[in-house]
């Protein structure tokens with residue numbers, strides 16, 4: 449069937465392109481102030497419908513701006529595999545979002561359809577949203593985009609981002625994929641993985657960022673029963689002004705302090721914090737004046753130890769195990785992982801799409817961004833090997849193989865997931881017999897500092913070597929090298945953000961004073977060489 453241009457145009461006139469808005473796909477989809485988004489989201493509906501027709505499988509859309517302020521919103525695009533939109537379609541997403549008028553939009557659709565020989569016909573796009581008030585209008589915009597090219601929008605309602613990714617993945621694998629199935633699967637896998645270990649006495653305190661994760665964790669708790677007790681804080685979902693406000697994983701990780709609404713006593717327990725769409729997770733505990741933070745790097749280290757223990761018990765140490773990080777990973781974590789036997793450590797550019805793609809290449813790939821976004825990928829070839837072990841080996845071997853299978857089910861194979869991550873961490877602590885203190889003591893973080901610098905055009909900053917080196921503007925890298933060499937254990941890099949109009953600076957050193965100084969020096973250099981705006985840093 450051919451594209452019904454009349455229907456497309458009738459849809460798109462309702463969502464005119466604002467000339468002053470130039471959307472950019474960025475690190476994890478489109479994001480901006482919510483009022484500027486209807487046109488972009490409508491066009492994403494069109495795109496994901498065509499992607500579904502092209503692949504012959506369901507795709508997905510999540511309306512969310514994650515940890516960003518409540519007045520923002522955004523759109524995350526989901527492949528049939530449950531992963532983020534294939535990078536090969538990102539450029540097209542940008543062109544579609546920037547088409548100046550309806551005719552240009554129709555022309556681009558024709559180009560995409562002919563380039564990929566897409567046959568227009570029935571297809572499904574699953575649409576979910578987080579708890580922002582702007583969701584209603586944007587879900588409608590996505591739905592109109594999907595239906596005006598002849599596909600069906602399947603409204604999944606209020607969900608966490610990883611839940612929608614999981615549902616798309618399972619749906620296309622023809623496996624049970626309802627909202628209920630998600631919670632049931634996680635709870636059952638957790639029970640299998642921890643069978644035989646003592647149920648923890650401690651209640652886990654979870655800061656839910658006043659976001660959709662609060663509802664999801666409540667449902668998960670119902671399935672878990674007495675196996676794991678959660679006490680939820682910051683659960684005012686949909687209450688104006690509350691989402692991510694002085695709470696949530698991003699706040700705790702960046703500010704190095706507990707959520708403002710929680711007392712010091714509450715923060716001194718075994719605490720976890722998730723973000724507004726529940727795809728990030730960090731743990732923390734107040735110890736006197738300081739907050740012990742167990743971030744994505746520490747989670748990766750803990751899960752690597754768990755995987756190694758299970759592989760050893762199953763007699764499968766020859767499999768390839770990789771841990772994938774970004775340049776933001778604390779240098780101490782990289783060093784810790786590098787000394788683990790049979791473990792390859794790799795660095796990719798920022799953004800889960802890069803980490804996920806690298807982790808997939810290992811039999812077992814663990815990936816985490818320092819901010820707590822990540823998962824454990826356990827590939828099909830490995831699972832087949834495992835099944836043979838389960839059948840052939842002795843009782844101990846079989847037990848470990850069953851646990852690895854449970855881990856493969858518990859870890860979200862589509863994308864990083866705070867709920868799945870929380871259960872993986874709890875299982876790891878039980879099976880490795882660790883508490884937050886001994887987990888935290890695996891290695892000591894090097895002091896670090898992040899800064900943001902505003903410049904006229906952040907694209908003048910170009911990087912290489914997984915963003916660890918600046919190749920332009922000229923002279924920048926030489927200056928950074930010199931600054932880093934002047935302090936003990938100094939490391940510094942700069943990169944343009946993919947979600948904000950700033951250039952980010954990261955520095956670490958043996959002391960906090962040196963890390964702060966190094967970050968400041970780098971920010972000054974950047975301001976000077978890359979067209980800094982506003983006051984001198």
Ligand SMILES: CC(=O)N[C@H]1[C@@H](OP(=O)(O)O)O[C@H](CO)[C@@H](O)[C@@H]1O
Pocket residue numbers: 475476514776798799800817819821944945946947948952
């Ligand atoms: C330093 C940092 O935390 N960067 C975040 C942030 O990307 P930027 O491109 O740095 O703006 O948002 C991304 C999407 O949530 C996340 O994947 C990434 O880790």
Ligand SMILES: [Mg+2]
Pocket residue numbers: 514515723724725726727728
């Ligand atoms: Mg998020």
